[in-house]
Amino acid sequence: MDQPLIEVKSLQMYFPVGNNIFGRRKQLKAVDGVSFDLYPAETFGLVGESGCGKTTVGRALVRLYRPTGGRIIYRGTDITDLDEKAVQPYRSKMQMIFQDPYASLNPRMTVSSIIAEPMALQQVPQADIDARVRELVAQVGLKQDHLNRYPHEFSGGQRQRIGIARALAMRPEFVVCDEPISALDVSIQAQVINMLEELQAQMGMTYLFVSHDLSMVRHISHRVGVMYLGHMVELAEVEELYSNMQHPYTQALMSAVPIADPDLAAQTRRIVLQGDVPQPIDPPPGCPFASRCRYCKPVCREAMPDMREISPGHFLACHL
Amino acid sequence: MNLLEVKNLNTSFHIGVGTVQAVRGISFHVAQGESLGIVGESGSGKSVTMLSVTGLLPYNAEISSDSITFDGREISGLSKKEMRKLHGSEIGMIFQDPMTSLNPLFTVENQLTEPLKIHRHMDKASAREKALALLRQVDIPNPEARLKQYPHELSGGLRQRVMIAIAIACAPKLIIADEPTTALDVTIQAQILELLQGLKRDSRASIIMITHDMGVIASMCSRILVMYGGTICEQGDVREIFYGARHPYTWGLLNSIPKVHQKRGEKLVPIHGTPPDMLQPPAGCPFAPRCRYCMPVCRAYMPPETALSETHRVACHLMHPKAPKVTRED
Numbered sequence: 001m002d003q004p005l006i007e008v009k010s011l012q013m014y015f016p017v018g019n020n021i022f023g024r025r026k027q028l029k030a031v032d033g034v035s036f037d038l039y040p041a042e043t044f045g046l047v048g049e050s051g052c053g054k055t056t057v058g059r060a061l062v063r064l065y066r067p068t069g070g071r072i073i074y075r076g077t078d079i080t081d082l083d084e085k086a087v088q089p090y091r092s093k094m095q096m097i098f099q100d101p102y103a104s105l106n107p108r109m110t111v112s113s114i115i116a117e118p119m120a121l122q123q124v125p126q127a128d129i130d131a132r133v134r135e136l137v138a139q140v141g142l143k144q145d146h147l148n149r150y151p152h153e154f155s156g157g158q159r160q161r162i163g164i165a166r167a168l169a170m171r172p173e174f175v176v177c178d179e180p181i182s183a184l185d186v187s188i189q190a191q192v193i194n195m196l197e198e199l200q201a202q203m204g205m206t207y208l209f210v211s212h213d214l215s216m217v218r219h220i221s222h223r224v225g226v227m228y229l230g231h232m233v234e235l236a237e238v239e240e241l242y243s244n245m246q247h248p249y250t251q252a253l254m255s256a257v258p259i260a261d262p263d264l265a266a267q268t269r270r271i272v273l274q275g276d277v278p279q280p281i282d283p284p285p286g287c288p289f290a291s292r293c294r295y296c297k298p299v300c301r302e303a304m305p306d307m308r309e310i311s312p313g314h315f316l317a318c319h320l
Numbered sequence: 321m322n323l324l325e326v327k328n329l330n331t332s333f334h335i336g337v338g339t340v341q342a343v344r345g346i347s348f349h350v351a352q353g354e355s356l357g358i359v360g361e362s363g364s365g366k367s368v369t370m371l372s373v374t375g376l377l378p379y380n381a382e383i384s385s386d387s388i389t390f391d392g393r394e395i396s397g398l399s400k401k402e403m404r405k406l407h408g409s410e411i412g413m414i415f416q417d418p419m420t421s422l423n424p425l426f427t428v429e430n431q432l433t434e435p436l437k438i439h440r441h442m443d444k445a446s447a448r449e450k451a452l453a454l455l456r457q458v459d460i461p462n463p464e465a466r467l468k469q470y471p472h473e474l475s476g477g478l479r480q481r482v483m484i485a486i487a488i489a490c491a492p493k494l495i496i497a498d499e500p501t502t503a504l505d506v507t508i509q510a511q512i513l514e515l516l517q518g519l520k521r522d523s524r525a526s527i528i529m530i531t532h533d534m535g536v537i538a539s540m541c542s543r544i545l546v547m548y549g550g551t552i553c554e555q556g557d558v559r560e561i562f563y564g565a566r567h568p569y570t571w572g573l574l575n576s577i578p579k580v581h582q583k584r585g586e587k588l589v590p591i592h593g594t595p596p597d598m599l600q601p602p603a604g605c606p607f608a609p610r611c612r613y614c615m616p617v618c619r620a621y622m623p624p625e626t627a628l629s630e631t632h633r634v635a636c637h638l639m640h641p642k643a644p645k646v647t648r649e650d
Contacts, residue, residue, distance in 0.1 A: 049505035155594045165516035186532055187512045190576035197587075212506065219578040219588065256510035258535025260577055262558045263540040267643045272514050274462075282359040 004037035032230040045221030058176040092170035099179035101159035157188035229288035236314040291305030327386040344550040357541030377501035409439035412487030416499035418479035429467040549606025556632035
């Protein structure tokens with residue numbers, strides 16, 4: 001394969017929580033040692049339940065957070081600890097599409113100024129900005145006369161298009177799509193997904209597609225990583241993962257997805273997990289999934305399983 | 321026998337700039353012991369339909385109907401006080417967001433025993449006994465401790481279980497579940513669906529399940545209403561809808577979700593455009609502006625319902641004998 005665009009090496013993101021005046025403050029281990037590579041022009045799906053750290057990984061990669069440990073290497077350059085000023089050139093190469101198209105657009109700015117803002121920040125000449133805004137608006141399927149309107153005049157799907165146009169303004173190489181469709185209606189979701197795919201075909205970007213919608217992730221991704229409680233538990237090419245999943249959590253997660261086909265749904269046996277996801281605050285040692293795992297052995301509660309390659313490109317972190 | 325029968329229900333909301341016609345002349349029924357699914361996008365009127373039937377709408381809503389009968393009794397003209405006797409005893413409700421539908425100021429015990437004390441006139445001790453049994457029935461571990469807790473101390477899945485326990489406390493004849501799993505993670509959703517299916521097997525209650533998730537409908541419901549723009553565009557049993565749908569909107573809904581065995585690179589088929597503005601609903605079929613088979617008649621007249629079988633009914637001009645024959649494309 002080619003050189004990776006981004007290498008993520010045992011990324012850690014801890015947040016201090018609680019206002020413990022005496023003694024040590026507790027730590028919320030949102031991401032705890034996640035490693036993977038992203039290749040040019042691929043879509044990497046990141047799935048997991050809420051609180052598993054998938055959004056945090058996305059945000060740390062575009063350096064919205066400063067990771068507390070591990071390394072992020074972008075085209076050979078370590079950007080983990082760069083300060084605000086030094087990271088600025090990389091900002092334009094890495095963009096983000098947010099989950100909530102209502103909260104992520106400034107209600108006081110017109111569509112054209114929203115889309116122009118990243119270019120203005122990077123000191124693109126004004127004439128170029130205007131031309132580029134028009135081009136972008138056409139690319140995401142909005143009309144030129146939408147440019148002077150405000151976000152509240154648009155539906156959720158249209159707003160998400162504005163957010164996408166803004167993300168593409170600087171011709172990024174890498175876009176984090178953080179649950180870009182979960183706030184949209186089913187019929188609109190397909191419009192946005194198709195558009196993301198077309199844009200990728202035209203511009204050759206890499207997507208990190210963060211979602212809990214497993215069927216959409218299967219549809220759009222080349223490779224998929226499954227996260228649980230801050231750890232990557234399984235990672236493989238999409239067809240390999242969906243047909244030959246090995247981790248008990250992946251199996252449970254996949255079987256929990258309701259199938260929109262009554263006959264198939266009747267044939268499929270659901271693995272119902274007991275209990276809830278534990279808190280990532282001071283988690284016990286051992287496999288994070290041990291407390292809900294059907295196959296849990298004593299070793300699972302003692303030692304964290306290492307990520308190993310069980311077949312080419314298929315990584316698994318499990319003692320089984 | 322039909323437990324619930326609704327004839328020609330219209331609901332509109334008076335807001336500053338005009339009147340939103342959320343539900344426009346729909347009729348349906350729920351049979352005894354049946355599980356009915358209502359699907360549609362946001363704004364299609366699916367939740368408003370159920371809130372109209374149960375009389376839970378705000379003051380600016382205007383409801384009119386030819387009749388709403390529940391368990392053989394006309395309930396459309398009932399006063400708020402009389403409706404309250406039905407709520408919680410005959411009709412149990414489960415809402416989408418268990419954080420906002422539980423009262424944060426009261427303990428689980430307080431909220432769970434309230435319907436038992438009011439409707440079943442139980443004393444404190446027996447209501448508590450019953451509450452413990454209910455928590456066990458919805459698989460909540462350590463029920464004694466949970467009774468003393470407040471909603472914020474529970475996880476989303478546990479809260480929804482408490483909500484379900486409250487809904488089934490008085491053994492209602494009808495359970496209305498409005499997007500009961502939308503706010504939950506998939507593995508928790510699977511737990512809750514499993515629980516609801518178990519409840520359905522064990523009791524003779526009818527369930528109305530409102531959702532936008534075709535997957536949830538497929539595994540939970542025996543009959544389906546598809547709503548769009550405040551009207552029912554298609555209804556039928558689960559196989560008729562999933563394998564023999566005839567309305568272009570239903571096709572669109574089914575085509576826009578990735579199929580189980582769909583290969584990467586195969587395109588999804590979205591529905592173009594956006595749902596209609598219910599402030600000025602179109603005169604004809606509400607789906608006409610987004611429909612690729614739209615004919616001039618579709619924009620002018622609301623399509624009549626055509627019965628294709630005892631259960632399968634479609635409101636579409638394509639059903640007319642002289643209309644062009646079109647079939648679902650995959």
